[in-house]
Amino acid sequence: MTDAQALVKTLDFQLDIQSDNESLLYDATLEARSAYNETIRLAKQGVDWDAIPDRVADDANLVKNTTQRVVAKALGAMENYYEYDDFGQPSHSKDGAYPLRANYEEGYNLSLTDDGDVAFRISAKPYKHVKGVLEGDDAHLDVLKTALESDEWKIGTAEALFHNDNPELHVNVTNTKQTVRDKQDSRTVVGVDVNEDNVALTALSEDGIEDSLVIDFPEIKFERHRYFTMRKRVQNAGKQSMHDTLEGREERFVRDRLHKVSRHIVEWSQRFEKPCIVFEDLKEMRDSIDYGTRMNRRLHHLPFRALQFYTSYKASFEGIPTGWIDPYKTSQRCPLCGHAERANRNKKRFKCRSCGHQDHSDRVASVNIAVKGIKKHQDWNVPTLNSLPQVRKVRRQASGAVDAPTVTHDAVRGYQTDGIVGVSD
Ligand SMILES: [Zn+2]
Numbered sequence: 343m344t345d346a347q348a349l350v351k352t353l354d355f356q357l358d359i360q361s362d363n364e365s366l367l368y369d370a371t372l373e374a375r376s377a378y379n380e381t382i383r384l385a386k387q388g389v390d391w392d393a394i395p396d397r398v399a400d401d402a403n404l405v406k407n408t409t410q411r412v413v414a415k416a417l418g419a420m421e422n423y424y425e426y427d428d429f430g431q432p433s434h435s436k437d438g439a440y441p442l443r444a445n446y447e448e449g450y451n452l453s454l455t456d457d458g459d460v461a462f463r464i465s466a467k468p469y470k471h472v473k474g475v476l477e478g479d480d481a482h483l484d485v486l487k488t489a490l491e492s493d494e495w496k497i498g499t500a501e502a503l504f505h506n507d508n509p510e511l512h513v514n515v516t517n518t519k520q521t522v523r524d525k526q527d528s529r530t531v532v533g534v535d536v537n538e539d540n541v542a543l544t545a546l547s548e549d550g551i552e553d554s555l556v557i558d559f560p561e562i563k564f565e566r567h568r569y570f571t572m573r574k575r576v577q578n579a580g581k582q583s584m585h586d587t588l589e590g591r592e593e594r595f596v597r598d599r600l601h602k603v604s605r606h607i608v609e610w611s612q613r614f615e616k617p618c619i620v621f622e623d624l625k626e627m628r629d630s631i632d633y634g635t636r637m638n639r640r641l642h643h644l645p646f647r648a649l650q651f652y653t654s655y656k657a658s659f660e661g662i663p664t665g666w667i668d669p670y671k672t673s674q675r676c677p678l679c680g681h682a683e684r685a686n687r688n689k690k691r692f693k694c695r696s697c698g699h700q701d702h703s704d705r706v707a708s709v710n711i712a713v714k715g716i717k718k719h720q721d722w723n724v725p726t727l728n729s730l731p732q733v734r735k736v737r738r739q740a741s742g743a744v745d746a747p748t749v750t751h752d753a754v755r756g757y758q759t760d761g762i763v764g765v766s767d
Contacts (some may be wrong), residue, residue, distance in 0.1 A: 346521035349658050350514060353482040357502070357509040359463065360474040367502060367509055370466035371439035374412050381416035391417055404442075405465045411499060441501035441512075442466070450500050450511070452476075462511060464502050472502075475643040476511065477767055480597060489515045525663035525719045528618035528644055532611045533712030534653065535672070535704050537622070539563045541603060542704035542733075545614045550725045552614055554705050557606055558737045564761050566592060576736035597648070608660060608758060614713035619657050620715030621650050622669035632644050667714035677701075677709040677727055705733045720762035737751035 359367070377398050384394050394417065399409045419432040442464070444450045450464045459475040460483065466472050476483065489495035498514035530552060535542040539560045545552040569592035575649070576584040611617040624647065654664035675682040681696035692703035715722050 346523055346661075347663075349517035349520045349522050351485060351655065351658070353478075353486050353513045353515060355460075355476040355478040355482060355486075355511045355513070356471075357511055358474045358477050359472055359509060361472055363470075363472055364464075366466050366470055367442075367464065367472045368439065368504065370408075370442050371502070371504060372437075373402060373404050373467075374408070374442045375436070375440035377404060377409050377412045378416045378440050379434040379436070381413045382420065382432050385420045386431075399418075403467055405444070405449050405468055408444050408465070411445065411449070412440070412473055415443060439504045441503040443499055443501050445499055446497045450502070452486070452497065452513075454487065455638060458487075460486055464511070466502075473491070479537060479648065479651070481601075481648075483656060485515060485655070486513060491594060494519045500655065520571055520659065521661065522658045522663050523616065523618075523661050525618045525665050526721065527616065528616035528663065528720060529616040530611075530618070531665075531712045531715040531720065532607075532614065532617050532619045533708040533710065533715060534619060534621050534650075535707035535711055536649050537704055540704060541607060542702070542708040543607060544705060544708040544712050545611070545617070546709065546716065546725070547615065548550060548722045548725055550727065551709065551731055554704060554708065554731060554733045555610060556705060556733055556735045557603055558735060559599055559603055560737075562596055565595055565727040569595075570742065578610050588750060593709060600649050600652055604649055607653050608656045608662065611657065611662060612660060618663050618665055618715065618719065619653065620665040620667055620711055620719075621654070622711060623666035624669075629730065665715050665719045667711060667718055669711075672710040672714070673703065673707045675706075677706055677713070677730065701730065702733045707732075 344442070350730050380398050380401065381394055383395060385391065389397070395410055395413045398413050399406055402409045402412075404412075404707075415423055416432070423431050432499055442449075444464065446452075448465075450462065452463075453461050455475065461475050462473065464472045464565045486497075489497055494517055496516045496518055500511055500513040502509065502511050504510070530545050530547045532634045533544045533546065537549060539562065540556050540558045542554070542556045573588050573592075574583050576588065609621070611619055657664055671682045674684055674686050676686060676692075676694035676697060676699055678699045679694060679697040681694055683695050686694050687703045687706075690703050692701040693699070709727070713724050716722070
């Protein structure tokens with residue numbers, strides 16, 4: 343096993359299609375689906391895998407290179423099935439769109455425009471292109487623009503797909519100079535719990551909890567609410583352009599704050615030996631409806647995803663790996679005795695119904711995230727937790743500077759109740 347991995351990012355964009363043929367792209371994703379199904383069907387029939395790509399390519403009305411990518415993905419799924427059969431045999435009878443996979447400069451192309459946008463051209467069908475510009479998060483666009491201009495980056499395969507009926511392009515880019523430490527090779531796991539108005543961090547090593555920190559950013563929630571009210575007012579007055587201006591201003595404000603907070607998380611993590619930053623994985627939640635209102639509320643608030651992305655992106659430039667865990671019960675489980683119950687948590691206060699442990703509830707979640715991160719990615723054991731150090735809280739001010747901590751005691755290992763000083767509901 344290597345102890346470093348290439349820095350690879352998948353960048354997600356929405357497609358602003360300007361060639362007036364969105365349906366062509368959709369047709370192509372349906373064609374990709376039938377190429378996928380055909381591959382699986384042939385493989386199940388026992389056709390020699392080496393013969394499958396040509397057989398499928400002859401039938402598919404797709405660019406050859408795209409067909410090859412789809413066939414490769416389907417055969418990959420079959421191979422996984424044979425190696426780890428607990429995934430179940432891949433189906434060859436699903437319908438609906440299938441991501442159109444393409445190699446850079448073969449199935450799709452990107453270029454910088456004079457306006458500073460990124461133009462795309464996707465060869466949906468032979469000699470038929472879909473064109474327009476990419477839209478999306480600044481962090482993703484920034485990486486892509488850098489990649490387009492720098493030799494340090496390689497642009498790889500992309501997938502064009504429909505997400506909630508909207509066309510998207512997911513582009514893989516690799517930094518050829520930088521590497522990220524393998525996550526298995528970490529000595530500290532930093533659990534990050536992201537909320538509307540704060541992030542809670544806990545650094546956990548084999549020796550126990552190294553430190554916990556809560557970074558408050560109430561101004562993000564406050565400003566978003568203020569902009570929301572203003573936008574409603576101008577919208578009701580029929581001033582759409584004013585509405586859009588406000589929206590842009592709000593987005594820039596929030597983004598700027600999130601960049602600062604994510605930088606803070608990475609800097610804090612760097613204090614510890616070989617850190618790995620761990621988040622809750624939103625994808626894991628689709629299959630469960632049992633996450634309750636707290637999770638739903640968080641999901642509907644923008645900072646969640648963006649902050650995770652900014653943080654993992656900045657961390658990877660420092661060589662720090664990122665891990666993802668299933669968020670199930672991370673906010674309800676007592677870090678000392680393991681008892682999990684919804685009633686353990688009341689807004690920002692945590693009180694275990696079994697052992698009586700009291701704590702800041704977001705810090706508790708960050709401990710649980712770190713614990714799961716160790717179990718999932720590390721070969722060392724989760725330490726036994728008998729007591730937790732005090733939680734320090736810092737607040738980000740409008741200037742962006744970090745205020746002095748509101749609780750200044752160093753990480754005292756001892757009785758906990760003081761740890762929630764200064765925490766308000
Ligand atoms: Zn307990």
